[in-house]
Structure formats: C-alpha cells, structure tokens
Amino acid sequence: xxxxxxxxxxxxxxxxxxxxxxxxxxxxxxxxxxxxxxxxxxxxxxxxxxxxxxxxxxxxxxxxxxxxxxxxxxxxxxxxxxxxxxxxxxxxxxxxxxxxxxxxxxxxxxxxxxxxxxxxxxxxxxxxxxxxxxxxxxxxxxxxxxxxxxxxxxxxxxxxxxxxxxxxxxxxxxxxxxxxxxxxxxxxxxxxxxxxxxxxxxxxxxxxxxxxxxxxxxxxxxxxxxxxxxxxxxxxxxxxxxxxxxxxxxxxxxxxxxxxxxxxxxxxxxxxxxxxxxxxxxxxxxxxxxxxxxxxxxxxxxxxxxxxxxxxxxxxxxxxxxxxxxxxxxxxxxxxxxxxxxxxxxxxxxxxxxxxxxxxxxxxxxxxxxxxxxxxxxxxxxxxxxxxxxxxxxxxxxxxxxxxxxxxxxxxxxxxxxxxxxxxxxxxxxxxxxxxxxxxxxxxxxxxxxxxxxxxxxxxxxxxxxxxxxxxxxxxxxxxxxxxxxxxxxxxxxxxxxxxxxxxxxxxxxxxxxxxxxxxxxxxxxxxxxxxxxxxxxxxxxxxxxxxxxxx
Amino acid sequence: xxxxxxxxxxxxxxxxxxxxxxxxxxxxxxxxxxxxxxxxxxxxxxxxxxxxxxxxxxxxxxxxxxxxxxxxxxxxxxxxxxxxxxxxxxxxxxxxxxxxxxxxxxxxxxxxxxxxxxxxxxxxxxxxxxxxxxxxxxxxxxxxxxxxxxxxxxxxxxxxxxxxxxxxxxxxxxxxxxxxxxxxxxxxxxxxxxxxxxxxxxxxxxxxxxxxxxxxxxxxxxxxxxxxxxxxxxxxxxxxxxxxxxxxxxxxxxxxxxxxxxxxxxxxxxxxxxxxxxxxxxxxxxxxxxxxxxxxxxxxxxxxxxxxx
Numbered sequence: 001x002x003x004x005x006x007x008x009x010x011x012x013x014x015x016x017x018x019x020x021x022x023x024x025x026x027x028x029x030x031x032x033x034x035x036x037x038x039x040x041x042x043x044x045x046x047x048x049x050x051x052x053x054x055x056x057x058x059x060x061x062x063x064x065x066x067x068x069x070x071x072x073x074x075x076x077x078x079x080x081x082x083x084x085x086x087x088x089x090x091x092x093x094x095x096x097x098x099x100x101x102x103x104x105x106x107x108x109x110x111x112x113x114x115x116x117x118x119x120x121x122x123x124x125x126x127x128x129x130x131x132x133x134x135x136x137x138x139x140x141x142x143x144x145x146x147x148x149x150x151x152x153x154x155x156x157x158x159x160x161x162x163x164x165x166x167x168x169x170x171x172x173x174x175x176x177x178x179x180x181x182x183x184x185x186x187x188x189x190x191x192x193x194x195x196x197x198x199x200x201x202x203x204x205x206x207x208x209x210x211x212x213x214x215x216x217x218x219x220x221x222x223x224x225x226x227x228x229x230x231x232x233x234x235x236x237x238x239x240x241x242x243x244x245x246x247x248x249x250x251x252x253x254x255x256x257x258x259x260x261x262x263x264x265x266x267x268x269x270x271x272x273x274x275x276x277x278x279x280x281x282x283x284x285x286x287x288x289x290x291x292x293x294x295x296x297x298x299x300x301x302x303x304x305x306x307x308x309x310x311x312x313x314x315x316x317x318x319x320x321x322x323x324x325x326x327x328x329x330x331x332x333x334x335x336x337x338x339x340x341x342x343x344x345x346x347x348x349x350x351x352x353x354x355x356x357x358x359x360x361x362x363x364x365x366x367x368x369x370x371x372x373x374x375x376x377x378x379x380x381x382x383x384x385x386x387x388x389x390x391x392x393x394x395x396x397x398x399x400x401x402x403x404x405x406x407x408x409x410x411x412x413x414x415x416x417x418x419x420x421x422x423x424x425x426x427x428x429x430x431x432x433x434x435x436x437x438x439x440x441x442x443x444x445x446x447x448x449x450x451x452x453x454x455x456x457x458x459x460x461x462x463x464x465x466x467x468x469x470x471x472x473x474x475x476x477x478x479x480x481x482x483x484x485x486x487x488x489x490x491x492x493x494x495x496x497x498x499x500x501x502x503x504x505x506x507x508x509x510x511x512x513x514x515x516x517x518x519x520x521x522x523x524x525x526x527x528x529x530x531x532x533x534x535x536x537x538x539x540x541x542x543x544x545x546x547x548x549x550x551x552x
Numbered sequence: 553x554x555x556x557x558x559x560x561x562x563x564x565x566x567x568x569x570x571x572x573x574x575x576x577x578x579x580x581x582x583x584x585x586x587x588x589x590x591x592x593x594x595x596x597x598x599x600x601x602x603x604x605x606x607x608x609x610x611x612x613x614x615x616x617x618x619x620x621x622x623x624x625x626x627x628x629x630x631x632x633x634x635x636x637x638x639x640x641x642x643x644x645x646x647x648x649x650x651x652x653x654x655x656x657x658x659x660x661x662x663x664x665x666x667x668x669x670x671x672x673x674x675x676x677x678x679x680x681x682x683x684x685x686x687x688x689x690x691x692x693x694x695x696x697x698x699x700x701x702x703x704x705x706x707x708x709x710x711x712x713x714x715x716x717x718x719x720x721x722x723x724x725x726x727x728x729x730x731x732x733x734x735x736x737x738x739x740x741x742x743x744x745x746x747x748x749x750x751x752x753x754x755x756x757x758x759x760x761x762x763x764x765x766x767x768x769x770x771x772x773x774x775x776x777x778x779x780x781x782x783x784x785x786x787x788x789x790x791x792x793x794x795x796x797x798x799x800x801x802x803x804x805x806x807x808x809x810x811x812x813x814x815x816x817x818x819x820x821x822x823x824x825x826x827x828x829x830x831x832x833x834x835x836x837x838x839x840x841x842x843x844x845x846x847x848x849x850x851x852x853x854x855x856x857x858x859x860x861x
Contacts, residue, residue: 256819276628277820279609280602287605327585331629333609334601389714394797396816400629403803404583417715419701420797526608 025241029534029550034244036546037258038271041219041251046201047187047208048122048131053445053543054271056187058225058249060539061242061547063190063208066100066119066169067181069448069541070237071548075348077539078449080181083238084114084191084209088181095176095494100169107230108193109213116162119169121194127154128198133447137183142172152198178493178500182448185541211241212547223249225547242547243535259528262289268530268551269544276396279333282528291527292336293538296346297445298454299328299338301405301518302430302474304438309383309414316515318381319439320358322374322408325366328520331400338521340366343512344454346522348540350497351451351504357513374412384413391430391440394420398441401520405441428469433476440474443523449541450493451504456486459511477516482507555842562835566645569638576620576632580639581803584630589613589622598622598630611820627813627824637827640805644832647721647799647806648786654725655782656775659732663771664763666733667740678737685730693789696723697798715801724789732778739771777847784839791832807832 042054047063050056060071068083070076082088085100092099106114127134127147135148147154161170173180183189196206205214213228225247233241253261258270259278263286274282282290303310303319310316325340332338339347342356354364361367378384388409392402402418409416421429430440447453457463461483463473485507493500512519527544529536532552537545573580587598599610612626624633666677684692700723704714712718743749744767752762793799794808802809807828814825 275816275819276609277611277817280604280611280820283602283608284605290606290608292606292608327583330585330599330610334607336606336608396628396813399797399802400583403629404585406803407582418802419714420802421701422698422797 029243031245032552033246033248034551035267036249036269037253037267038251044200044202045205045217047190048126048129049200051132057542059187060542061212062210064210064239065184065190067184068238069185071240071545073537075540077541080185081237096173098171102167103234106209108207108209109228110207111230114209116164116169118194119191120160120162122191123160124154124156127151129200131188133188140173140177142174176494179450182450210239243550262528262530265530268533274526274528289529289531291536293525295523295525296349297523298346299443299520302440304476305516306476307438309386312381312383314377314381315383318374318377320515320518321370322412323518324369325521327404328401332397337524341519341522342366343508343519345451345508350449351501353505355509378412387415388438390418391437392418392420393423393426395423401441430474431471432469433466452490455507459516460486475516482510555838559838563645566638566641569642572638573635576635578632578635580631580635587630591616598626614821615823624823624827625821633824636805636810640807640810643800643806644787644790647717647790648783650721651724651786652782655728655732659729660736663733663736664740667737668744668763681730681733689727692727693723693793697793701798720790720793720799724786736771740767743767743770773850780839780843784836787836
C-alpha cells in the first residue's frame, strides 16, 4: 500500500510538472489475477530477440528503453516520450549525436539499481545476440559495422559512450536519422542488466524495470507475470503502474475453446484471431465485451516485378483494377473488420493522403472493380494466357483470398493456380527469389509510425536481396528515381518532419501508380474480453495495454 | 456383397459430380461471395451478413435439403458443399485408387525380386525398404509433401507440376511400399524353397517365367486381400494430407480439404465438415469389411476356422 502511495505521489508530481492530465489511478481496482489465453507461446522471452506482437505487448509493462512510446490510448501512443532518459535530448553534431541523461533511482526487478553501464552493455547486447533488427534499425550507430561483423566482440566503440560521473550515455550515429527515437522505443532497445547473458536467454526471464516482471515461463504451458517489488513510478506517460497483481498467460487452448472460456468468465482475453464462425455470435450476445480498433497495417498482394507476367507494369495495374476489394473485406469478416484500400500507407499514418487510382471513378476511395479496363490492360500487355501461381498462407482467410484471386486472374485470361503453404514458412518463402514467386498474399504491420516503415522497407532498392530469405521487398521493385526520393525524404525528416511527410505522400502515390503490389484492405483489430475486465485501452503502437485494465 | 454394393454406389455418385454441377448450375471451384439462392420463393444471399449487434462476420447458408440448390449448404466462399463433396469424393477415390495400384505394382515387383533372387539384390532392396519403414508414415508423407507440393517434381523424364493430383498419388504410393513389399518378399522366400519351384529351376525354366507363372499366382491371394485395405488406408492418408493443405490443392476439392474448409465453420455450419467426415468414415468402413470378406473367402485357414465354429 505504501509503495502504491509513493507511486501515486510521484505520478501526481509528474502530472503537475508536465502540465498533462492523466487518468487517475483507481486504487479500488488494484489486485486480482488477469487470465490471458493463446493457442501457442510466442517463442523466446528475450526482449532483444523476440519479434512478435504477442510478447512486445507484454514487454511494455516489464521493460524500459531510453525513450518509449507513450502509454496512452489511441494515436497518442505513437508519441515518443522520455523513459529511462530524463528527457528526450536535442541532437548535436548536425543530428549525429544524442546525449541521454540517465534517471537515478530506477531499479531492476532483482533489486539492483540501473546505471550507465547497463545502458552501454544493453546496446552492445543488441549486436551480441544478433537481434533481428541489429542490421537494420541499429546499423547507423558508430561501430555497428564491426559489431555486425563480429557480434561476440561488440564494443560499439565511439558509438555508445557512457559517462558514469555525469550519468550520461552518448550515442553517435554515422548519419542523421529522423526515426532514431522510434527505433529506440522498440523492445529490441530496452535496457537490461549489464550481466544479462550474451546469448538468447530463451525461456529464462531477464530482470526488467517495469511495474511487472516475468516470474516463470514454460512455452508449452504458461507465462506468469507478477508485480516488480522494486518498481516506483517515475513517469506516468512512459511507465504507469498497473492494476492486476498477476497476469497468467496460458497456452494450448484452441481459439474456439478460448472464446467459450471468455464467455464463461474463465479467462479475460485471447491473443489469437476470433474464429470466423464465432464473430456473429460474440457481436450480438457479447457485444459489450468486443473492442474493434483500426490498425496501421496492410493486407497486400506483392507482384514480382522481375518475373513474367508482372515484369510488365500494365499487367500489374490490370490486377489492381480487377480485384473486388469488397469481396475480400467480406472474406475478412465484413466492413466492421476491414476497409478496402488501393495505396500503400494506411489511413491515419504519417504521410497518408487518400488515393485510389485502381477503381471505377478513380479518386480518393475505392468504389468498385473495373474489369473492363483490367482486361484491356492485359490485352495491351501481351501477357494473356501466361501461367501465374499465387502463394498464400494455409490459414483460412489467406487461402480464401487466394482462391478468390485465382478466379479473378482466370477471368483476366491467365492460367492461375493457388498454393497455400504453412503459415510459419510462407513469409520467408515468398521473400526468397530462388523460389520464383510471381504473386503472394501477405500482410505488413508497422514497426513504428513512420512512412518509411512501409514505403522504403517494402519498396526500397536496399530492401531487395537476391536469394535471401530476408528480402522484404517481395516485389523486387527498384525504381532509382523513387528510391532517391525516399532517401531525400528520410534526410528531410531530420529537420522538418511535416515537409518530409508531404514528400512521402507523393512517393506513396507514385509507388501505388507503378503497382508493384496491389493493396487489398486495412484490417481492424478485434479484442474480445471478459465481462469483468475494465478500463480497456488500445494503444496504436502496442495494441491493448494489458496491465492498464483491471479485473476487479 | 452389401459392402461392395455400397462402395460401388459411392463411386457412382462421385462419378456423377459433373452431372450434378450442371443440374445445380453451380461452379464448385469458384468463390460465389455475392451469389443468391431462392428458398421457398424468397431470394436470400448465400453469404448472410450479420446485421444484429456489431454486425460482425458473414455466415454461409445452411443445408436447404433441396437437390441442386445448396443441398448441404455453402462453405466459407459461398460454394455449394454438395457439389464439392461429389467432386471431392471423385478426387479422393482417384488418388487412393491410383496410389493403391502403384503401391501394389511396385511392392510386388520389389518383393518378388528381393525374395526370389536373394543375395546382394535382396540386401540392397531390403535395406531401402528398411529406410522407408524407419520413418513414421505420416511424417514421411508430410515431409515429402512439403518439399514437393510447391515446386513439383522435375527429374528430366518425369515432370509433375506443382498442384497436380499426381503428387499426392506418388507420395502416398511411395510411403506404403514397404508395408506390402515385405510380406510379399517373405512369402516368396518360402516359395523359392518349395519343391515345385526347385523342380522348375531344375528343369531349366527361365527365371522370369518361374516368377510370373509359379510364384506370382501364389502370392496373388495376399495381394487381393491387401488391395481393399490399402485403398482404405490410402484414402485416410490422402484426407489427412489434404486436411493439412499438403495434398489436393485449392480450388480442387477432396474430402480432406472440405473438412479443413469446414473446420472454421464447425460452430455455425457443422455440415460442411460433417458431410465429408461421414463420407470418409463410411467408405473406409465399407472397404475394411470388404477386405475382411475377401480374406475370409480366399484364406483356406480362415475357412477351416469358420467351418470349425
């Protein structure tokens, strides 16, 4: 109780100082056990390695970075706020240097105080454990090239420099990076104890600094989070205290059984998608327990610009014109759960300006397919009659979309077939050029709120790697002019983000016109929670803020 | 005989699939998300949109019990389940039948060769069979399917395109060869030392003639008994592979793929999964009883036992 009072006082002080008002912590709801369900575990518990939304959601109340995404509902969650750093530093050295002053008094869950050495060691560890984003998001730190070449000997010399006396950490970049704080706000850059293992910690929890800590983890059974006894609130917007005393995350139950468990009050939430045949039921019988939120995500159809027939721009555009996005929305669960799109950037995302050229009555919105125009374009392209294989995931929705697209392509005059392959290998399979994938069905969910995370990552020349499983530019699209413009927009963002976003809007339109991929729809996220769960808040960056809800 | 009649009836019904599709004026391989159907004079959408509460999701129409008019309802893409069931049965029977023929032919050839010639030939063939036998059947079938299903087979003279029905046929045929070849080999080993074979060798009868004229007829009873049982096992294997998306590829149907389509509709439209499930169960049951009947009819020991009762 005393601990809570201290936390509350700190929060009140911070609120007053920052001039921002936050929802009052409701002590009467504190306590209880929250029960979450998932069909399977999300892999390693190591925050520097895990790259799943399932655990990124849980890292929010367990770990902290120098900065973080604001723990607030809606698009406010895209805002970067200081976390372990006292404040967000101004850039120095023409945008290439940042000096972070480390907060004092923050303790890890094992009782040790967090210090400068932990921050420096954590950045080295990103490379030592070969974090999946070490070569992309953090490759711009001085010394990163050596660390990527020899991870075990990583020192980031000259890149991350600690000053124990001043309590500061200086990060030097090889070139200015407008998205550097976004990258620092991701779980791959959280601060861990300096003696954290220099390899994947697997199922052994690493101490963190948030209000909760992982107590136990058995990937075949359950993950348990309990309160961190050493936690005190230092910033409500960065790391607020949570409500439940314990979070019990059980694995193994099917989606059908999980829905029933929630209906019966035996569980509070499930991670997996709600089975299609239960949507109608929960939307009527349990509508107060359903939360539907738009996502900054994209279901799309990459078309290989280096293989026939889609090395022909007209053939790609024909497909974009022919797709009935309304039918696809229907497959996904209806207009409540998805909206048709033509362009790359999702609504509400930086740089998004509504645009849809591939529809009847082109303009800002998709209205209907234009089959006549599509057929004409196929004729003009001279690709009619060619064979096309669509690679889908073996999940119900992706497979159904594949079957639908096959009929569209057949109507256009192609010899189309669809191959559903195992979901866990499909994404790497479609990236590798050796597999000669002509067309695939896939999704992209933002890492952080920046237009480049869609446009440059998915269609930049640098994202294409021949023969690699990590060639996320699945279309193999590389337009030198557009690529240079993307780089210019990235540079411009360092000085003037608003101007950069305008430039990204132009790039979005240009990429959409060239149709290296056909946009299908923007999905919405459906959370189904128990009756007893209160204070549901959806953060645009990390989705449902688990411990900000209460169960009593 | 009743079982044989039921099996023939199932096969005939499946063969009538194209006729049913023409009668129902439906395309079982194309999504019909916007289709409508007339029930009791009222036009209703095949995919019913939820309008109550939050209006989440679509539910395919259930069984109408009117032949040619979504008799068993629609699946999650608005396709007629009855039409797919008949086409699926056709594919399931075709695959299991073709795989059974290939298995029997190859296994017989291997068993006869290994058992009759013995020595190094027997050692090599038996070890190959041992290696195949060492893998659990489904593990081997799934591994082969995952490797081959997306790329197909290209061995120069043998080219099988990805998505072809020949892929599951070959995969299923290969994994069951040891299960037939080994008992055949054992029988041939015994027959090789029998007096009539030794006499034929002594008379200088060519080996291939001995194999075809003297040994093959003596193992034919075993082959006949195994055939319906293999057909049943192959049908189950095909359904399992298709259910796992590594057998028949969409939009083609097999009973396994229809069960998979129906898995997501178990709660609202159980008939989509139930109908092919019952079809598999009935066909396999009939084939097993038929197999037992054939064994009883052809196995002299079984006859003696029955006579003694």
